[in-house]
Amino acid sequence: MANNEQLQGIALSQPKSRRSLQARVAWGDHTVTVGGDAPVRVQSMTNTDTVDVIGTAIQIKELALAGSELVRITVNTPEAAAAVPHVREQLDKMGINVPLIGDFHYNGHRLLTEFPDCAQALSKYRINPGNVGKGDKRDKQFGQMIEAAMRFNKPVRIGVNWGSLDQDLLAKLMDENALRVQPFEARQVMYEALITSAIESAQLAQSMGMSPEQILLSCKVSGVQDLIAVYRELAQRCNYPLHLGLTEAGMGTKGTVASATALSILLQEGIGDTIRVSLTPQPGGARTQEVVIASEILQALGLRTFVPSVTACPGCGRTTSTTFQEMAKSIDDFLRAQMPVWRTQYPGVENLKVAVMGCIVNGPGESKHADIGISLPGSGEAPAAPVFIDGEKTMTLRGDNIAQEFHQIVENYIEKRFG
Secondary structure, three states, rough: OOHHHHHOOOOOOOOOOOOEEEEEEEEOOOOEEEOOOOOOEEEEOOOOOOOOOHHHHHHHHHHHOOOEEEEEOOOHHHHHHHHHHHHHHHHHOOOOOOOEEEEEEEOHHHHHHHOOHHHHOOOOOEOOHHHHOOOOHHHHHHHHHHHHHHOOOEEEEEEEEEOOOOOHHHHHHHHHHOOOOOOOOHHHHHEEEHHHHHHHHHHHHHHHHHHHHEEEEEEOOOOOOHHHHHHHHHHHHOOOOOEEEEOOHHHHHHHHHHHHHHHHHHHHHHOOOEEEOOOOOOOOOOOOOHHHHHHHHHHOOOOOOOOOOEEEOOOOOOOOOOOHHHHHHHHHHHHHHHHHHHHEEEEEEEEOEEEEEEOOOOOOHHHHHOEEEEOOOOOOOOOOEEEEEEEEEEEOOOOHHHHHHHHHHHHHHHHHHHO
16 A cells, blocks of 8 residues: 555656747738747648649648648649649638648749749748758758748748758768767767758848747658657757657558657657648548647647547457447547537537446446546446436436437537536
């Protein structure tokens, strides 16, 4: 048995506070605050051809309704740049005020200069310092993008990626490392190149007149341990808001687990202000899945709440019926589908906790801990399902329509409590 002294010594686990500058990403009257004490924001990216104005606008709407607070779009050609204002116009007509981020590589300096309507319609620019030019052109073309950002009062994300790292910088650091008495491993030099590229580019932007509150950084890699190492060091060396994400995380379970592992460790340490799960969609799968996973990561850590949580047991030999599985899925799908409306209709509903349990072992206990819960009968148990509301047993359901009845009870509870 634990004594009082031991119990008093148990500390509650919670993420560390973040200490970054605060940036604002705005469109019209809608502003998303990033960094400082603002919530960690969810970001996503379209995979449509931006020239397809309607298709791109529809996907952005889907991502926004799924919970994405910032959406990045590809701006890679004059045609794409010309389409951006029309995408913004379509979104405004649909009442979707999510800020758009322009993703620029190689020719961003020209596109932002030659298409001022595009530069104005975007809310933020993503600049990859490894892809803005070589040699003497690099600083000039980088400067043109920063000048556009300042002219239109837009923040920038300086996003370094180890798949497109500044090769001149990397070669320079490799040469310096070779002269050391005890050289670092090649991977460590790669880390240094990522961080140096990001911070020196940010300092260059500031030297041109950009406010530090208008600058965000990212250093994306595709390995979990690599990402953790890079961002721990990056957070030590600067206080710009940081965007987190594994680049090319992969598909399905692999991409989900890798992203959740890396991001959770860093977020728990107070590192990160925006996140994206760069998940390769399953063939025919929804692009919105990456938004759902990012939201679930933040909710699991207790950093944000987006949708009501549904607690359900995994099942065992006591639960040979699939009823509780089907009910848990039905309730979870229903709650998620309703959230775009409920966010305004029922403020606070995202904090709701529902339990759908499969037998008597943990069923009543878990149901009592939830706001509303049901304990279904397991194999060999009496065909009765007690329902618990706010910790108290309020009724017992029986018969063939338990699932439908509980579904209605949940709806009634939400309307009564949050309406």
